[in-house]
Amino acid sequence: MPEDSDIVKHVLNGDVDSFRILVERYQRPVLSMIRRLIWDSHRCEEIGQDVFVAAFLKLSTFDPARSRFSTWLFTIARNMSINALKKKTPIPVENVPEVLDSRDPSDELSDKEFFAQMDQTLKALPGKLQRAFILAEFEQMPYEEIARIEGIRLGTVKSRINRARLRLHAAMKDIVKGRS
């Protein structure tokens, strides 16, 4: 399998077709990240397309000595997601990612309610905390990569994730208390 940096060289030398390999390699993680960050499944493909086109146009600025291609691409996706959120209208509730599980149907409703409330709490967090938490916990990204994407220090990433966790745990207690 060709390395990302080799494909980038091919594209820069005029082999535009090679860019398709990068699109197919990263479409799923990029779209998943955008979907989580903007909380909207309908717009994520449209923004995803913009991300790849922007990456193609800026490809000559990518420096393999500074970062991996994936980190560079995720940074573009992060920036475009933030821009999309600024322009965005309120999200319909049905767009919140749903849970796929096969547990007891009696639990299902209350769990769904619990998940929806947790999603609302997460959405209410400041953007910085929300993004750090989503990238680390949902997208399973290493902290170092999050630091590069966000352009912050590793310690700041850890602190943001920790603050997000604390707020979510506090909210969870309230949700459980509210139910009982």
Next chain:
Amino acid sequence: MNNNEKYQVWKERPCPMDVSSDFSADVMRRVYQEAGQRQSQWNWPGVLECFQRNVSFQYAALAFAALAGLSRLWLIFFAILQP
């Protein structure tokens, strides 16, 4: 299920992600369009680079500049001397 378990389930639940089969084709269509537009536009840094590398091109430009300069001088002399 206790709270921590619920929290874990919430955090680890799969996010259904169906990428449409046309996604990469749509991206590539736009990429080809952009690449085509880029080729049709004048690439000034590329022209300068070409000028820097190509010596005969530099001589030609110099000769053109000299001719243009001389023709102006000739016009000035012509105006002063009024033959």
